[in-house]
Amino acid sequence: MPFISNTKEQQRDMLAEIGCTMDGLFSDIPPHLMSDDFNLPKALTEHQLRNTLAEIADKNYIDLTLFLGGGFYDHFIPAAVYSIISRSEFYTAYTPYQPELSQGTLQAIYEYQSAICRLTGMEAANASLYDGGTGIYEAMMMALRITGRNKVIIEDSVNPIYRVMIDSYTKNLNIQLEQSKCKDGQANRKEIFKKLDNDTAAIILQNPNFFGCIDDFSDIAEAAHKKGALLIVSCYPISLGILKTPAAMGADIVIGEGQSLGMPMSFGGPYLGFMSTRMKYIRKMPGRIVGQTKDRLGRRSFVLTLQAREQHIRRDKATSNICSNEALCALTALVYLSLMGKEGLQETAQLCADKASYAYHKLTAIPGVKPHFKRKWFFNEFVLDLPCEAADVIARLIEKGFAAGFPLSRYYENMENSMLICVTEKRTKQQIGMLAEALEACL
Amino acid sequence: MKLIYEKSVKGRRAVKMGDSDVPTTININSELLRDASAELPQLSELDVVRHFTELSRMNFGVDTNFYPLGSCTMKYNPKVAERIASYPGFAHLHPLLPQLRMGGMLTQGALQVIYEMDIFLREITGMASFTMQPMAGAHGELAGIMIMAAYHRSKGNKKTTVLVPDSAHGTNPASAAIAGYKVVLVPSNDKGVMDVIALKKLLNDEVAGLMLTCPNTLGLFNPHIREICDLIHSVDGLAYYDGANLNAIVGKARPGDFGFDIVHLNLHKTFATPHGGGGPGAGPVGVTEKLVDFLPVSIVIKRSDGTYALEYDRPKSIGYIAPFYGNFAVMLKAYVYILMLGKEGLKEVAENAVLNANYIRVKLDKHYKIAVDRICKHECVFSPSDKMLENGVHAIDVAKTLIDRGFHPPTVYFPTIVKEALMIEPTETESKETIDAFIDAMIEIAELAKTEPEKLKDSPITTPVSRPDETAAAKNLDIAFKE
Numbered sequence: 037m038p039f040i041s042n043t044k045e046q047q048r049d050m051l052a053e054i055g056c057t058m059d060g061l062f063s064d065i066p067p068h069l070m071s072d073d074f075n076l077p078k079a080l081t082e083h084q085l086r087n088t089l090a091e092i093a094d095k096n097y098i099d100l101t102l103f104l105g106g107g108f109y110d111h112f113i114p115a116a117v118y119s120i121i122s123r124s125e126f127y128t129a130y131t132p133y134q135p136e137l138s139q140g141t142l143q144a145i146y147e148y149q150s151a152i153c154r155l156t157g158m159e160a161a162n163a164s165l166y167d168g169g170t171g172i173y174e175a176m177m178m179a180l181r182i183t184g185r186n187k188v189i190i191e192d193s194v195n196p197i198y199r200v201m202i203d204s205y206t207k208n209l210n211i212q213l214e215q216s217k218c219k220d221g222q223a224n225r226k227e228i229f230k231k232l233d234n235d236t237a238a239i240i241l242q243n244p245n246f247f248g249c250i251d252d253f254s255d256i257a258e259a260a261h262k263k264g265a266l267l268i269v270s271c272y273p274i275s276l277g278i279l280k281t282p283a284a285m286g287a288d289i290v291i292g293e294g295q296s297l298g299m300p301m302s303f304g305g306p307y308l309g310f311m312s313t314r315m316k317y318i319r320k321m322p323g324r325i326v327g328q329t330k331d332r333l334g335r336r337s338f339v340l341t342l343q344a345r346e347q348h349i350r351r352d353k354a355t356s357n358i359c360s361n362e363a364l365c366a367l368t369a370l371v372y373l374s375l376m377g378k379e380g381l382q383e384t385a386q387l388c389a390d391k392a393s394y395a396y397h398k399l400t401a402i403p404g405v406k407p408h409f410k411r412k413w414f415f416n417e418f419v420l421d422l423p424c425e426a427a428d429v430i431a432r433l434i435e436k437g438f439a440a441g442f443p444l445s446r447y448y449e450n451m452e453n454s455m456l457i458c459v460t461e462k463r464t465k466q467q468i469g470m471l472a473e474a475l476e477a478c479l
Numbered sequence: 480m481k482l483i484y485e486k487s488v489k490g491r492r493a494v495k496m497g498d499s500d501v502p503t504t505i506n507i508n509s510e511l512l513r514d515a516s517a518e519l520p521q522l523s524e525l526d527v528v529r530h531f532t533e534l535s536r537m538n539f540g541v542d543t544n545f546y547p548l549g550s551c552t553m554k555y556n557p558k559v560a561e562r563i564a565s566y567p568g569f570a571h572l573h574p575l576l577p578q579l580r581m582g583g584m585l586t587q588g589a590l591q592v593i594y595e596m597d598i599f600l601r602e603i604t605g606m607a608s609f610t611m612q613p614m615a616g617a618h619g620e621l622a623g624i625m626i627m628a629a630y631h632r633s634k635g636n637k638k639t640t641v642l643v644p645d646s647a648h649g650t651n652p653a654s655a656a657i658a659g660y661k662v663v664l665v666p667s668n669d670k671g672v673m674d675v676i677a678l679k680k681l682l683n684d685e686v687a688g689l690m691l692t693c694p695n696t697l698g699l700f701n702p703h704i705r706e707i708c709d710l711i712h713s714v715d716g717l718a719y720y721d722g723a724n725l726n727a728i729v730g731k732a733r734p735g736d737f738g739f740d741i742v743h744l745n746l747h748k749t750f751a752t753p754h755g756g757g758g759p760g761a762g763p764v765g766v767t768e769k770l771v772d773f774l775p776v777s778i779v780i781k782r783s784d785g786t787y788a789l790e791y792d793r794p795k796s797i798g799y800i801a802p803f804y805g806n807f808a809v810m811l812k813a814y815v816y817i818l819m820l821g822k823e824g825l826k827e828v829a830e831n832a833v834l835n836a837n838y839i840r841v842k843l844d845k846h847y848k849i850a851v852d853r854i855c856k857h858e859c860v861f862s863p864s865d866k867m868l869e870n871g872v873h874a875i876d877v878a879k880t881l882i883d884r885g886f887h888p889p890t891v892y893f894p895t896i897v898k899e900a901l902m903i904e905p906t907e908t909e910s911k912e913t914i915d916a917f918i919d920a921m922i923e924i925a926e927l928a929k930t931e932p933e934k935l936k937d938s939p940i941t942t943p944v945s946r947p948d949e950t951a952a953a954k955n956l957d958i959a960f961k962e
Contacts (some may be wrong), residue, residue, distance in 0.1 A: 079821030093568025
């Protein structure tokens with residue numbers, strides 16, 4: 037079913053008007069470059085297709101109780117989110133190049149930019165980037181442009197999944213990437229200040245960090261600014277329901293993974309990279325930006341603005357090569373934040389923190405299970421040390437119906453026995469109790 | 480229309496999270512908390528639903544109007560794909576599960592989709608293997624150029640430049656530059672395609688590769704494509720196929736047979752996944768045999784027992800360019816589309832896309848100035864006639880008047896090698912009736928431009944706003960709402 041409207045008869049009529057055969061329309065392709073031998077399956081009907089895909093979907097295990105985060109979270113999503121973003125006037129449109137036909141998309145992006153500013157405390161946001169990882173890469177490149185320097189310090193408590201991405205992106209570029217090693221769950225001031233010099237473009241930190249620990253980077257921002265460097269903070273937007281904003285710490289560029297704002301986990305995407313910054317850096321920011329203006333009759337209007345930064349105008353001198361972004365995911369985040377509202381987001385963040393705290397006490401009460409860090413300020417994730425190999429225990433917990441904990445040895449040395457536990461507002465006291473029982477039985 | 484923040488009423492709620500079933504513990508030092516809650520809207524669910532419903536009605540989409548935006552392939556997006564992507568077995572799957580011990584067995588369905596998609600795309604393009612990681616076309620370009628760089632590093636080649644045609648999408652030069660290369664433009668000839676003689680002059684040992692769309696942004700197929708790829712190979716360069724225009728040849732010809740080494744596809748174009756108001760897309764990248772080792776980590780493999788697994792041990796790989804497996808749900812919709820079309824259906828896609836474009840080309844030929852007068856592929860590029868321009872009617876006026884006739888305008892002022900360009904891509908899913916109505920509107924506008932040109936200057940009049948002041952927007956920047 038190729039979803040073609042024209043009948044064979046109409047196709048014949050059109051060919052007659054053109055004065056050509058169907059083969060003739062492809063006569064500009066040298067015959068030896070044509071192919072008639074595609075080994076692809078026969079077409080399925082919609083009915084067959086739905087059955088086939090339902091069977092494939094059933095091979096995925098989604099009935100496990102999730103205590104797994106690592107930057108990607110299982111949060112509650114109000115039904116109205118999906119209803120709204122399923123309006124095809126939104127999802128079958130493209131980039132709002134024609135503002136008269138796109139005021140819906142454009143106003144929504146302006147409202148989204150406003151929401152990201154309010155959440156992070158910053159002054160200016162873009163219309164979205166691909167995800168949290170490419171967000172860090174783009175923020176780093178932006179800092180290089182602003183400062184004209186090429187050294188970047190990144191803490192090892194920044195999501196390791198993103199750090200390996202940064203390694204890939206910088207391989208062919210002249211960038212001096214230095215890593216600092218976090219200390220007892222906190223940014224390692226001593227090491228960072230030692231590395232920080234007049235060649236440093238930026239320090240990249242994450243809050244809460246990959247281990248779930250909360251920090252206040254105000255002193256680091258101050259030190260960075262004294263040396264003419266920028267502070268880039270990657271953050272978890274739900275946590276900003278209660279946590280101190282990166283802006284209040286003095287951050288210059290804020291990025292993060294927006295998946296937690298109403299997007300299902302969908303095995304890795306599509307997600308949302310959000311980015312905000314200070315107004316003074318806006319001309320160095322990558323990605324689309326929507327601005328408010330007036331039309332020829334003086335009516336409130338929204339348009340794509342500062343397009344001279346972008347690839348379709350500036351080509352090889354553009355601030356980024358990004359074109360298609362994650363617009364529908366940005367809309368999702370806006371709708372989610374609008375439904376949760378000022379109080380709902382704060383309640384959700386508080387519930388996450390409370391339930392994680394409860395789980396922390398329950399699990400650390402199990403003989404042999406100890407908290408990894410001495411300081412206990414965390415948001416909704418924390419690290420436990422087990423008396424045996426964590427990956428092994430996690431595998432046994434799967435058999436008991438839990439996807440609980442991430443084995444930190446996958447990305448960190450000397451953490452074979454450590455696992456990262458995540459608790460969102462969706463987990464119940466009863467599920468936490470059952471996890472504690474299961475974990476005790478697995479040791 | 481009011482902003483959602485202007486509708487906010489203190490104390491109003493859409494969602495309540497309910498009482499906690501665990502004790503509230505002060506676990507976080509107050510110095511680490513924010514001073515005041517973020518000023519998000521305070522509204523009821525109905526308020527929010529009505530706000531966004533009203534916004535949606537201020538949009539044109541493929542579902543509401545003909546959307547012949549050149550180079551964007553705005554074809555119909557089958558509803559069944561949306562339905563399937565929302566199946567809980569896909570939507571609720573945590574991406575870290577395969578990183579747990581034996582976790583791959585928890586996600587066999589998802590891995591099967593990725594694996595089979597790889598096989599389909601190899602077949603469609605003639606490449607040896609694909610990565611699904613790139614999250615958009617431009618992201619695929621960057622991944623492709625990183626693979627190009629890794630190839631040259633592995634051979635000890637000192638390469639500094641990437642060639643792109645003067646008709647290229649802006650993402651091509653931007654991607655090459657961001658990956659660390661100098662960009663050199665290759666001019667087009669009077670037939671609208673890359674000039675082989677000019678290309679020969681620009682070839683030297685510094686050339687890392689060439690990025691090309693084929694057919695190009697004028698909708699023209701370059702009959703010398705094989706020769707061009709061979710020339711690039713003669714200096715140990717790589718030929719990169721920008722798949723933005725694959726809709727013209729899908730199921731009929733393969734970039735691999737033309738001699739390309741690296742291919743990116745825009746699943747949101749050729750494979751009918753929705754454009755989402757600007758994204759998300761997906762831009763898988765395929766490569767020939769000699770480049771397979773450089774593809775990103777991880778790759779899905781099928782084991783001899785029929786199960787699927789992720790392969791992480793890829794020492795020559797460029798590494799991770801996305802956190803996981805790309806925009807999985809987008810890829811899933813494209814997979815669904817391919818299954819539903821099958822081999823024969825895909826061939827009909829290209830045929831009807833090309834048929835519709837040529838029909839428009841022939842019908843508008845007398846009324847507008849065609850960029851290059853020959854058979855086109857999936858799109859055709861016109862400019863207003865000299866008479867229209869003499870009367871002060873420009874491409875933008877044609878575009879804005881089309882809006883009042885109920886059509887989304889073509890891409891305007893691109894490609895830049897054509898003055899006053901109107902780039903029209905009808906796609907295969909549109910009917911003759913729709914296209915005839917569009918042609919009639921275009922002809923009516925051309926006539927009006929000759930007799931009453933001033934009438935076009937006030938358009939559009941049927942939309943919520945008309946010709947917003949973009950200069951003022953950039954000058955008096957207002958990009959976030961302040962109370």
